[in-house]
Amino acid sequence: MHDPQMTPQPGAAGSRSRRVPFVVANWKMHLTRGPAERLARDLIRALAEVRGVEVAICPPATALDVVGRVLQGSPLLLGAQTMHEETHGAFTGEISAPMLLDLGCRCVILGHSERRQWYGETDDALARKVRSAISHKLLPIICVGERLVEREAGQTDALVTMQVEAAVSGVGEHPDVSLVVAYEPVWAIGTGHTATGEEANRVAALIRWVVASRCGAAAGNALRVLYGGSVKPDNIHEFVRQPEIDGALVGGASLDAGAFAAIVRAAAERGA
Numbered sequence: 001m002h003d004p005q006m007t008p009q010p011g012a013a014g015s016r017s018r019r020v021p022f023v024v025a026n027w028k029m030h031l032t033r034g035p036a037e038r039l040a041r042d043l044i045r046a047l048a049e050v051r052g053v054e055v056a057i058c059p060p061a062t063a064l065d066v067v068g069r070v071l072q073g074s075p076l077l078l079g080a081q082t083m084h085e086e087t088h089g090a091f092t093g094e095i096s097a098p099m100l101l102d103l104g105c106r107c108v109i110l111g112h113s114e115r116r117q118w119y120g121e122t123d124d125a126l127a128r129k130v131r132s133a134i135s136h137k138l139l140p141i142i143c144v145g146e147r148l149v150e151r152e153a154g155q156t157d158a159l160v161t162m163q164v165e166a167a168v169s170g171v172g173e174h175p176d177v178s179l180v181v182a183y184e185p186v187w188a189i190g191t192g193h194t195a196t197g198e199e200a201n202r203v204a205a206l207i208r209w210v211v212a213s214r215c216g217a218a219a220g221n222a223l224r225v226l227y228g229g230s231v232k233p234d235n236i237h238e239f240v241r242q243p244e245i246d247g248a249l250v251g252g253a254s255l256d257a258g259a260f261a262a263i264v265r266a267a268a269e270r271g272a
């Protein structure tokens with residue numbers, strides 16, 4: 001397995017004017033090893049000519065090994081969908097940062113709303129996971145976003161601020177830290193509804209401000225904010241043309257190589 005210490009950290013080149021666009025595929029609980037391997041091969045082919053964008057593929061844990069082998073030697077990063085905050089121990093069913101590194105993972109989705117909703121993941125646990133990921137040099141992709149009732153009650157900004165503050169509470173002032181935050185309104189995930197580009201941009205700016213105030217201006221400038229929730233080839237342009245949005249976290253559309261490649265190309269054009 002490749003050694004993540006030997007390769008540059010994802011996003012290391014990020015700066016205010018030149019944050020590298022980032023598109024993340026979240027395959028969720030889809031695909032056994034055979035179809036996962038085929039989709040990974042199709043993606044490598046579909047993205048062979050695309051430059052100026054970073055791409056991560058997050059298969060289910062059972063397919064990390066086989067997909068990792070396919071991605072080896074390609075620019076596509078391997079990522080996991082969740083992680084436990086401890087390195088080892090009596091935590092039945094869980095997977096730790098060293099285990100993900102052993103499989104070649106470079107990044108990990110943390111605090112996805114489905115983890116919060118169905119598995120009771122708390123902001124406290126998320127903070128510990130973020131800290132563990134950073135200390136193991138795994139890029140954390142931190143998910144935040146409001147539910148419909150919270151949006152309708154005018155609580156979006158307060159809630160997102162609280163979620164981001166909690167998630168980075170263990171990071172501290174850290175000029176060199178690489179962080180990714182995905183703004184995913186819960187009501188937009190898998191529903192076909194999306195936030196408007198302007199509204200997503202406004203919340204993305206808020207997220208950057210919160211990270212800057214907690215982790216320092218450099219971390220805020222380097223932070224990549226992704227939009228997530230029903231991203232498709234026909235709506236991605238609305239998001240990536242926003243100045244505060246640096247890419248996308250894609251669920252359903254990432255299971256189709258053609259659709260996902262179109263989304264990645266749109267993000268790459270934004271970075272060009």
Ligand code: PGA
Nearest residue numbers: 189190229230250251252
């Ligand atoms: P979706 O999922 O693109 O299917 O809405 C996004 C996500 O949950 O990350």
